[in-house]
Amino acid sequence: MEERANLMNMMKVSIKVLIQSALNLGRSLDSDYPLLQQFFFVMEHCLKHGLKVKKSFIGQSKSFFGPLELVEKLCPESSDIFANIRNIPEIKTSVGRGRAWLHLSLMQKKLADYLQLLIDHKDLLSDFYEHEALMMEEEGAVIVGLLVGLNMIDANLCLKGEDLDSQVGIIDFSFCLKDTQLNDHSDKKADEIATILDQKHYVEELNKHLSCTVGDLQSKIEFLEKSNSKLNDELVAAKDRIVSLQDEHNQLLQESILLQKKSERSVEVNMQDTKVELETYKQTRQGLDEMYNETWKQLRIEKQARLELEKELELQLGFKTEMEMAMKLLEKDVHEKQDTLVVLRKQLDDVKSINLQMCQKIKEAEIALQKKNETLSLLQAKSDQMDSVTKVQEQRLQKSEKARQTSEENVIKMQKEYDAKIVTLQQHLEKMTKQSSSLEHDLKSEREQQKTLQQELHKEKDNNECLQNELQQYSQLKKDFDKVLLEKKQLEKLCDEQEQALQEMGLHLSQSKLKMEDIKEVNKALKGHSWLKDDEAIGCKQCNKEFSISRRKHHCRNCGDIFCNTCSSNELSLPSYPKPVRVCDTCHNLLLQRCSSNCS
Known part of the structure; x- marks a missing residue:
C-alpha cells in the first residue's frame, strides 16, 4: 500500500512539473529533456508494480511489455506502433520495446487512451499483474486521468540513436524540488494559469470526442434515410411487377385449361388403343404358355430315364473294377508262389480253370457294356434333339416377351409425358402465386422493420443510461467482494494453521503415552x-x-x-x-x- 501511494505521488509530481515546464518552453519537448526522461522512468516503475513472474525454458522473466502487447489485440489502430518497434534493429530486449512503446504512444498523444483500454479489461490484466498491483486498483484509473493532461504537449522523440535496452531507470526529484521552490517564492499565478490551460485542453479534447460521435450519428441517419428512399422505390417497382405478373398469371391459366382439354382427349384415344393391344397380347401369351408346359413335361421324363441309365452304368463299372482288382491280386499270388510250383500243380490247374471261367465272364460283361454304350449314345442323341427343340421354343418365348415389354414401355412413356406436362404447368402456377404472396409479405415486413428500428433506437438509448448506472454499482460491489475474499482467505489460513497445530499436539501426546507404557514394561521386566x-x-x-x-x-x-x-x-x-x-x-x-x- 505504501509503495503504491509513493508511486502515485511521484507520478502526480512528475506530470505536474512536465506540464509546467512545457508551458514555459512552448509545449514542445525533445528526447534529451531531463524532466521527460524522469517521467518515463516513473511510468516504467508504475507499470512494473505487482508484475507476476513468468517462467520459461531460459528462466524467470518479469517484463512490463507483456501487458502492453494486449493493446494491439484490443485496439487495431495501435498496430503501427508495434510494427515500428519490431522494425528497429537496435532494440532487442522486452524492456527496450516497452520503453519505445511509451515514447511512440506519447508522440501520438494516445497514451491515456491505450492505458484506459487495458484498465477496462482487467480480466486480461490479471494474467500479468497480481491483485494488489497499481494497475489493478483505483490508482490506475487516476493515473490515466492525469495522463490526459499530457495531450497538450508536443513531443519530438527520436528512437534510432538511443540505447533503450541498457538505460538505468533512476528517479531524480531534484528538478521538481528546484522548480517548486522557485515557483513558491516567485509567482503562484503560473500554477493557476497551468491548471486553467489543462482544463481548457481537457474540454477541447472532450469536444473533439463529442463532435466525432455527432458526426457518426449524422452519417448513420443519412444512411438510414437513403435506405428508406431505396426501399420506397423498390416498393413501387414491386407493385408494378405484381400487376404484370397477375396479367401473365391469367393468360397462363387460360392456356393451361386448353392444354388440359387437349391432353385429356389424347389420353382417351391412347387408352383405347392400349386396351386393344393388351387383349391381343393376352391371347398370344396363353397359347405360348401351353406349348411351354408340354415341352417341359417331356423334358422331365427324358431326364429321369437318363439318370436311371447312368446309375446302371455306374454299377457295371464297379463290377469291372472289382474284377480288375481280383486279377491283380491273383497275379501277385502267382509271382509269390513260383518257388512252390512243383508242390502246387494241382492248385494251378484249378486256378487256370477259374481263370478261363473268369475270362468268359469278362467277355460277356464287355459285350453287355458295348450294348449299353450303344443305347446310351442313342439316348444322348434323343436328348440333344429335345434340347434343340426347347431352345427354339425359348427363343420364340423371348421374342414375344420383348414385343410385350416394348408395347408396355411405349404406353408408360406416353403417360409420363402427359403427367410431366401437367405437373410443370401446375408448378408454374404455384410459383407465380408464391411470388405474388412473397412480395406482399416483403412489403409488410419492411414497413414493420422501419417501425422496429425506430423503437430499438429509443430502447438502446435507455439501455445505455441503465448500463452506465449498473457499471458504477458493479465497480463498488466488486471492491467490496475483493475485500471479503481477502478476509476469507486470511481466516482460512488461520483455521488451517490451528488444525495442523492440533494434529501435531495429538501425535506428540499419543507418542508420549506409548513411550510411557514401554518404559513401564521395561521396569517390570528389570524388577x-x-x-x-x-x-x-x-x-x-x-x-x-x-x-x-x-x-x-x-x-x-x-x-x-x-x-x-x-x-x-x-x-x-x-x-x-x-x-x-x-x-x-x-x-x-x-x-x-x-x-x-x-x-x-
Whole structure:
C-alpha cells in the first residue's frame, strides 16, 4: 500500500512539473529533456508494480511489455506502433520495446487512451499483474486521468540513436524540488494559469470526442434515410411487377385449361388403343404358355430315364473294377508262389480253370457294356434333339416377351409425358402465386422493420443510461467482494494453521503415552515377576488341572506363574528376552493388544 501511494505521488509530481515546464518552453519537448526522461522512468516503475513472474525454458522473466502487447489485440489502430518497434534493429530486449512503446504512444498523444483500454479489461490484466498491483486498483484509473493532461504537449522523440535496452531507470526529484521552490517564492499565478490551460485542453479534447460521435450519428441517419428512399422505390417497382405478373398469371391459366382439354382427349384415344393391344397380347401369351408346359413335361421324363441309365452304368463299372482288382491280386499270388510250383500243380490247374471261367465272364460283361454304350449314345442323341427343340421354343418365348415389354414401355412413356406436362404447368402456377404472396409479405415486413428500428433506437438509448448506472454499482460491489475474499482467505489460513497445530499436539501426546507404557514394561521386566517354585504349584493356574507325568509344568516368562502345555503354547519376544519365549494365553492376548495399539 505504501509503495503504491509513493508511486502515485511521484507520478502526480512528475506530470505536474512536465506540464509546467512545457508551458514555459512552448509545449514542445525533445528526447534529451531531463524532466521527460524522469517521467518515463516513473511510468516504467508504475507499470512494473505487482508484475507476476513468468517462467520459461531460459528462466524467470518479469517484463512490463507483456501487458502492453494486449493493446494491439484490443485496439487495431495501435498496430503501427508495434510494427515500428519490431522494425528497429537496435532494440532487442522486452524492456527496450516497452520503453519505445511509451515514447511512440506519447508522440501520438494516445497514451491515456491505450492505458484506459487495458484498465477496462482487467480480466486480461490479471494474467500479468497480481491483485494488489497499481494497475489493478483505483490508482490506475487516476493515473490515466492525469495522463490526459499530457495531450497538450508536443513531443519530438527520436528512437534510432538511443540505447533503450541498457538505460538505468533512476528517479531524480531534484528538478521538481528546484522548480517548486522557485515557483513558491516567485509567482503562484503560473500554477493557476497551468491548471486553467489543462482544463481548457481537457474540454477541447472532450469536444473533439463529442463532435466525432455527432458526426457518426449524422452519417448513420443519412444512411438510414437513403435506405428508406431505396426501399420506397423498390416498393413501387414491386407493385408494378405484381400487376404484370397477375396479367401473365391469367393468360397462363387460360392456356393451361386448353392444354388440359387437349391432353385429356389424347389420353382417351391412347387408352383405347392400349386396351386393344393388351387383349391381343393376352391371347398370344396363353397359347405360348401351353406349348411351354408340354415341352417341359417331356423334358422331365427324358431326364429321369437318363439318370436311371447312368446309375446302371455306374454299377457295371464297379463290377469291372472289382474284377480288375481280383486279377491283380491273383497275379501277385502267382509271382509269390513260383518257388512252390512243383508242390502246387494241382492248385494251378484249378486256378487256370477259374481263370478261363473268369475270362468268359469278362467277355460277356464287355459285350453287355458295348450294348449299353450303344443305347446310351442313342439316348444322348434323343436328348440333344429335345434340347434343340426347347431352345427354339425359348427363343420364340423371348421374342414375344420383348414385343410385350416394348408395347408396355411405349404406353408408360406416353403417360409420363402427359403427367410431366401437367405437373410443370401446375408448378408454374404455384410459383407465380408464391411470388405474388412473397412480395406482399416483403412489403409488410419492411414497413414493420422501419417501425422496429425506430423503437430499438429509443430502447438502446435507455439501455445505455441503465448500463452506465449498473457499471458504477458493479465497480463498488466488486471492491467490496475483493475485500471479503481477502478476509476469507486470511481466516482460512488461520483455521488451517490451528488444525495442523492440533494434529501435531495429538501425535506428540499419543507418542508420549506409548513411550510411557514401554518404559513401564521395561521396569517390570528389570524388577522381575514373582517366579513360582515347582513345589508350590499343584495344578495349572488357568485350567486348574493337576500336574502329572503326562501333564508337565511350564513357567510363563512374563508373569512367572506355572501352566500346562496347552495353556502356555504361545511364544512372543519380550523386552527382557530378545528371542521369542513361552507365554501363557492371558499374557499373549494382553501383549498382542498393546502391539496393535502401538501400531495404530
